[in-house]
Amino acid sequence: PFLRFRPAVVSKVIHQVLVEHLQNQTYDPEKASKVTADITETIKNKLKELELSRYKYIVNVTLGENRGEAARVGCRCMWDADTDNVAQDIFTNDSLFCVAVAFGVYYY
Template sequence: METASRASDQTFHIRPNPDDKFRSSTVRDVIHQVLVSNLSNYIYTTETADSTASNLSEAIRNKVVELSLPRYKYIVNVVMGANRGEGVKVGARCLWDADSDNFASDVFITETFFCTASVFAIYYY
């Protein structure tokens, strides 16, 4: 009888429940809302870009955590720069479980600056 109760108390899960899976489209909407609300009236300067990117990263992480997806750990990456008509590519390489881990990203562009934000979700099992 004791072993039966211990088996039900184990917290080892190899996959998230379907309802608790990280959905890229939902998180992309969250990222978009944070970027628009924080950057619509923002005037880009190199002096404030670092702190703004850090604040955006924290705001995005807090909003994603509010989705209450159990056992996920998040990495948020925000890149900002001046928009001078030059091309910019931002890339990432990850090693993860394609069945449970995922990512979402969005871009905010104005005539003077660009901002790209990515959220990487790693399922902790």
């Protein structure tokens, strides 16, 4: 059976990963690159566990220091609206913010 990329399910996966990795963390610019790489890889691996055949994943994680200022993260895609989709979650604490976005692109 054809299982679709469902944003609600994927958002929960992303949220769980962000909480696991960041809940008790403070922002450290020396570690930010490794932390984002670890989160990205974990999300990608968790998405593979969903076994959505023929989907390829693109995962983008943005991590920054929470100084009470605004930040905007945006993207644009050209895709098949019938099969492709996107999910995201945002994590913040007193020290940091993290935006994680996962794209599910169906491979024909």
